[in-house]
Amino acid sequence: xxxxxxxxxxxxxxAGCFGCHTSFLDIDERFFELLEHVEFDRSPLTDVxxxxxxxxxxxxxxxxxxxxxxxxxxxxxxxxxxVAIGACAINGGLPAQRNHLDLxxxxxxVYQTGYALDRERAFVPNDPELPLLLDKVRPIREIVHVDHYxxxxxxxxxxxxxxxxxxxxxxxxxxxxxxxxxx
Ligand code: SF4
Numbered sequence: 001x002x003x004x005x006x007x008x009x010x011x012x013x014x015a016g017c018f019g020c021h022t023s024f025l026d027i028d029e030r031f032f033e034l035l036e037h038v039e040f041d042r043s044p045l046t047d048v049x050x051x052x053x054x055x056x057x058x059x060x061x062x063x064x065x066x067x068x069x070x071x072x073x074x075x076x077x078x079x080x081x082x083v084a085i086g087a088c089a090i091n092g093g094l095p096a097q098r099n100h101l102d103l104x105x106x107x108x109x110v111y112q113t114g115y116a117l118d119r120e121r122a123f124v125p126n127d128p129e130l131p132l133l134l135d136k137v138r139p140i141r142e143i144v145h146v147d148h149y150x151x152x153x154x155x156x157x158x159x160x161x162x163x164x165x166x167x168x169x170x171x172x173x174x175x176x177x178x179x180x181x182x183x
Pocket of ligand 1: 015017018019020061087088093152153154
């Protein structure tokens with residue numbers, strides 16, 4: 001076991017599907033080895049809600065609303081190294097498929113006028129506590145500086161493992177060709 005202090009790692013899912021986090025969990029028993037070198041701060045794995053000072057921040061998902069912007073800026077502020085993990089964080093991914101459509105039209109169709117909805121009683125949710133939607137889904141690099149990109153939808157567990165062990169070991173992450181893919 002390393003005598004060095006453990007690195008602090010935070011993870012978050014913005015406009016994503018949690019598939020990248022699920023792939024992260026697919027490192028399976030290697031998680032125990034990882035925990036010899038890192039401890040987790042804010043993450044769906046810990047259920048900690050606010051990010052504190054961290055060495056590495058892993059961001060899944062793009063930016064689709066005002067809360068995503070707020071959370072992403074907090075990650076950038078607190079994490080020495082910020083990683084965009086997966087297609088959604090890198091280029092908006094699947095959620096960005098709404099970018100060529102009118103947002104008001106989408107909301108009406110989904111909540112009020114779509115097939116099988118009761119048009120008399122259905123309404124578009126408008127509680128002031130709901131985060132304001134952005135007109136487009138944005139890649140995280142349009143909001144904050146990103147240090148590293150880990151491609152894939154999702155990246156495989158082996159790719160995440162290689163990437164993280166490089167980073168934790170102080171090396172620039174490098175993925176050999178078989179671990180690199182974009183789907
Ligand atoms: Fe899900 Fe793919 Fe986006 Fe990851 S990149 S959050 S797996 S849709």
